[in-house]
Amino acid sequence: MTAGDSIDSDGSEHVEKQSSSEIQKRSFMDSIADIPANTRTAIISAWRGKQRGLAIFAGVFLASLVITTVLAYSSGLSQIFFQESLESEAIDAKVEQKAKPGSDSFVNDSVVLIEVCNELQAMKEISDCSLIMGRNAIRQNGFFGNIGFFAAGYLAMESVEGEAVGWENESFDFPEAASAGPSVYTKRMTRLLGPGAYDGELAERFESSMLYGDSWPTHQEAEEGRLVIVPASIANKVGATVGEKLSTLTFSYIIETAVEKSIEECEGGYVETTGVGVHHCRISVVVENLTIGGIYEDGEFANPTLGYNPIFFTWTILDNSTVTELIDMDHSFFGVAVDRSLLPTTSTSDAEDYLGILSQKVSANDADYSGGVTLFWFDLITGSITFLNIFLGLIQLFDYILMIPIILLSIAVLVYGMVLSLEQRRREISIHRTIGGSAQSMQKMVLREVLVMSFIAWFAGYLLALATVPIVLDAVGFMQFRSGDFEVNVNLGFGSIFFTAISTIGLAWLFGRSRTKDFLAMEIDEGVRKTTAASKSKTWLHILLFVLGIIALIESILEDTSGAEDMFDNFFIDGLFGLFGPFFLWIGGALLLAKIATHGPRMFAALFGWSPLLKDIRRGLRSTGSSESIGRLAVIMLLTLSIVTLAAVQGATGTLVDKRTADAQTGSSLSIEFTEAMNFSEVETIIYQAMADEGMDYDKYSIGMTSISTTIVIPDGESSTINVWVLMEGQEEVLLWTAQALPGEDLQLVYDGYQNGGYTAGQSVAFNLQLPGTSGGRASDTDFQPLDTSENVVKTIFEGTLYDVSFGDTTSEGDNGTGGEDNGSSGSENGGLGLQELMIAQENYPFGDDLSGRDLSGADLSGLNFSFANLTNTNFDGANLAGTNFFGALFFNTSLMNANLSGANLVESIMLQDLGGPINLLQGTNLDNTNMTSMFGFVNLSLSSQTNATCPSGISYNGTPCQASLNPTPALLLALSSGGEGESGFTISETITSVELDYMGQHEWVPGLDSSSAENAIVIGESSYRILQNMSADEDIIAPQWFVKVSDKDGNNLADSDADSLKNLRIRLESASGVSEASDLTSSRESVERNGGLIFGTPGLLSLQFVVAAVAAVASAFVFLSLVLTQRKKELAILQAIGASPNQVMRLVLFEILSIVVTSMLLGLILGAGIAQSFNGFFSIFGFIFQIFGGSSTVIERELVWPFVDLLLVSLSVLFAVIVALVATTLSALRSDLASVLKGE
DSSP states (O other): OOHHHHHHHHHHHHHHHHHHHHHHHHHHHHHHHTHHHHHHHHHHHHHHTHHHHHHHHHHHHHHHHHHHHHHHHHHHHHHHHHHHHHHTOSOOEEEEESSOTTSTTOOOOHHHHHHHHHHHHTSTTEEEEEEEEOSOOOOSOOSTTOHHHHHOOOOEEEEEEESSGGGGGOOOBOHHHHHHSOTTOSBOBEEEEOGGGGSHHHHHHHHTTBOTTOOOOOHHHHHHTTEEEEEHHHHHHHTOOTTOEEEEEEEEEEEEEESSSOOSOOTTSEEEEOTTSOEEEEEEEEEEEEEEEEEEOOOOSOOOSSOSSOEEEEGGGSOHHHHHHHHHTTOEEEEEEEOTTSSOOSOHHHHHHHHHHHHHHHHOTTOOOGGGOOEEEEEHHHHHHHHHHHHHHHHHHHHHHHTHHHHHHHHHHHHHHHHHHHHHHHHHHHHHHHTTOOHHHHHHHHHHHHHHHHHHHHHHHHHHHHHHHHHHHTEEETTEEOOOSSOOOOOOOHHHHHHHHIIIIIHHHHHHHHHHHHHHHSOHHHHHSSOOOOOOOOHHHHHHHHHHHHHHHHHHHHHHHTOOOOSOSOHHHHHHHHHHHHHHHHHHHHHHHHHHHTTHHHHHHHHHTTSHHHHTTGGGSOSSOOOHHHHHHHHHHHHHHHHHHHHHHHHHHHHHHHHHHHHHHHOSSEEEEEEEEEOHHHHHHHHHHHHHHTTOOGGGSEEEEEEEEEEEEEETTOOSOEEEEEEOTTGGGTSOOOTTTSSSSOHHHHHHHHTTTEEEEOHHHHHHTTOTTEETTEEOOOOOOOTTTOSOOOEEEEEEEEEEEEETTEEEEEETTSOOTTTOTTSOOTTOOOHHHHHHTOTTSOOOSBOTTOBOTTOBOTTOBOTTOBOTTOBOTTOBOTTOBOTTOEEESOBOTTOBOTTOBOTTOEEEOOTTOSSOTTTTOBOTTOBOTTOEEEOOOTTSBOTTOBOTTSOBOOSSOOOOBOSOOHHHHHHHBTTSSSOOOEEEEEEEEEEEEEEEEEOOOOTTSOGGGGGGEEEEEHHHHHHHHTOOTTSOOOEEEEEEEEEOTTSOBHHHHOHHHHHHHHHHHHTSTTEEEEEEHHHHHHHHTTTTTTSTTHHHHHHHHHHHHHHHHHHIIIIIHHHHHHHTHHHHHHHHHTTOOHHHHHHHHHHHHHHHHHHHHHHHHHHHHHHHHHHHHHHHHHHHHHHHHTTOSSOOOOOOOOOHHHHHHHHHHHHHHHHHHHHHHHHHHHHSOHHHHHHTO
């Protein structure tokens, strides 16, 4: 070779490299241009191999449907909650003056401010505006860390003088507000509306909550008629009605606020201290000659910014000086209603962005408003979104955990479909290699088909998911749907769409690429073979997972059936098994049981091999299990059928839990609380009158009523008291009982037992009395003791105490600590002296400070000295009395509800409650570490906290509620006894009554009553109660709470036959005189029906799981089985070649595959039942948490329901699909050309 040749050679090599680079560059550009052609080729290829394409489509479609639905469900849920939050408040934004009072730019002219309101309303984004007097300006957005939000005061109601007698005792204390949100409100608030609130959008929103057909007044009507609009909670409480004249209404406003210091002087007013330690100096304003113009339904306690359920009237009825004073004291703001049709409701983030832009527009420094007013926009909607997102986060966390099984199933189906699809191409790829095909071209060919089919399947799943979510959100029970109140327009952001695409198409591409590379790495002869050596299965891992799952299952069964201690003492380990055990059982069980299922032909042959159908084909049956593809199909069938069972069982169980929760909360069709105790005939009259007012012909309905009375007893030989609930005769016809609430299986036996001297005990009482069925500090299910059959019934003697208070020759008799709603003995009757007369006679008691009749609710009086103080009728609700000295003080009808008396000194104090009152004035009181030694009185201390307290007997609190002493204190004896200075002849004598009762077992709850108190009470019958009270059989029993069952002419509960009529009747009853509160079964069911025993939307998710798993089972049986049998064409041809008839081949295939599928289905159903039981603990924990968060007072235990019909329908559908696929594919194989099949063509 010459030098020139070398140069030419080098130059030629250089040109080759350059040309190669240019070709590569062109190839990349050409590949972009070739996308349409390559896509068309891939679609044609998939169409020609329909079964192969369907396998890819089925797997990716299912995965896309499930993952997209889970993400879109969160979006839909957010929309529903967001739209519900908008309904809770008519005002969308509180627009304040940015300038503070006293500054040059602050405007106090109402005329100018109304003009500013009109200018705001002129904006296209704002539909209405009104100048309102209410809460102080905040001037800083947000809740958390915003001291201005907690310091801003409000207009508080003080008193009303009107025609209804209830106004006299109405203090307008509002402890519910503190429990519902930040403790900034101690009293019911009032809101003074401007002219703009009586027309337009705001008026329409206010009118939507008006009751009894009343309309929202115009401003002229409100001003000329001096109309007041009151919430139903207040109207029902005091007995107010529309048209009632109010002689005076007193409200207070704030002139001074102190956050970190106290207010030394509040001239002409009083100091209010909120629960967050903020002090307000309040001045009262009296408004005269008003009329109640309407009653509205109380809304939910949602956004706390403006307060809850205020009393409305217009500020234009006030004189100008008062209006100016309110504005100067920063009580004015603009109530704005945004145009909600322009508000994005597709997501909370879009709504926040929209409102943020609007806020900037309104608050812009260069905005030109009348009078030079500058504005600050405090957005109520965004504030609601903040709390909404926190709650939604908890819901979504649970939902994602709940959907893990179906997500894993969808991925398993995707992988299985890819395996079957690519397995068909293994031989094709090897043949292409023999004729010169490159590895790169082969891989591109396969992956193009995978990508195209995956994209089509992903897009179809995505569209179906968006259409499915609104249906899922409309679920009101398992596989029960009813359209909701809000329209949901589900969409996903780009990030969510990209995630679903990557998790489905990307997974299919990665798996296809990996599998193709494996094919290309094979030797050609290995690729041409029909079967490959499968990798060794990790059976040991499957067994380990299955064993761990079985342990979790046993743990769940033990907890549900025996109530015994957990298997694991360590709480953390027990929690891990409860959380992960079901998943271990599901995955390990499916993989392990699938191996058993593949041996189905052998097992069925052993059972049915003698039959004529199998005799001539028995030798052709596989004796060592089936192929790897059939084994995977068995796994898929096990996974799908187990999820179907899990979803059906837990879905049906959740629906039943919701029904029982509503029944237990309401107790009957109606639950009515009256302002005072009433007898049967009085309640009946009120019911019939309400029905007449509602236009209901009571001749077409039947009414049943009962009450549940209470008292206190002491077991014989014990010193502690026990609360008693009394069931009246015939109560079983009214109350909505379930077998879970009472011991035994026959409820009628328990009902009869109550009325024949039997009783049941709560868990705590049963343990304290060492009754049968309790051990180790935890009560277990007690064997029911039917009184008419058992010879070993445990008998218990209970004692009641009746007292006589006598002055000379007159006496007053009552039941110590009963709450007295049943005997009404505290007042004078037939010349007797009651507790009121006792108070009048205390002229010689050495009183200290006189605080009688004072309203000190919410006040901070900790550490003060009130020894021997007269606290008659004083209101200490919610007050801080920690460490206060009440030595010898007199508490008569003193309200201490939710007050903090921790560490207080109550030694030798006198605590008397009017036993005719329906309310326990010590309910929720904190008596922790309190010294009550020698405290005298007639009160029920059982509803107060008494940790580390010293009881009146001098004994430390031991878990049993303390009992007030009946031994008069030295000071009381000195003033009132016959030998004392007062010479009033005061004596107290006790009468002990007793009754022997037979123990029947443990109860869980009583319908309509607080289940949290059930474990500390016993339940007895009416006959036993009359013995304890010395009452004759014909003496009326009165009670403040009654339960009413309303049935139609066919005997059906009105909640089932005419739900709307029952709801309307409840609304009518709430307006009746003397009714404090009413609830109906229809509303209770509606509030829980979408919860599934857990939380909003659970029925929809479980219904989705059921449907998707059922479809996956059918699709797997049809699509994948057809593909598997297509791969076995050559095997079927060989059978024909050696003499098997078409009939024999058909029977052989049907028997072999059906035996595997049927075995898989049976094992899947059994596995699903185990998973449902194992998951029950997991569901119960979340159900308990969410029921408590939802305000449910009765937490229903999840007793599994087995919907056999639903499971049977799915199983038959799968079996039908299997048979169709088998027959169609086998007939196709039998019709094929035998020689072509055997040659592999």
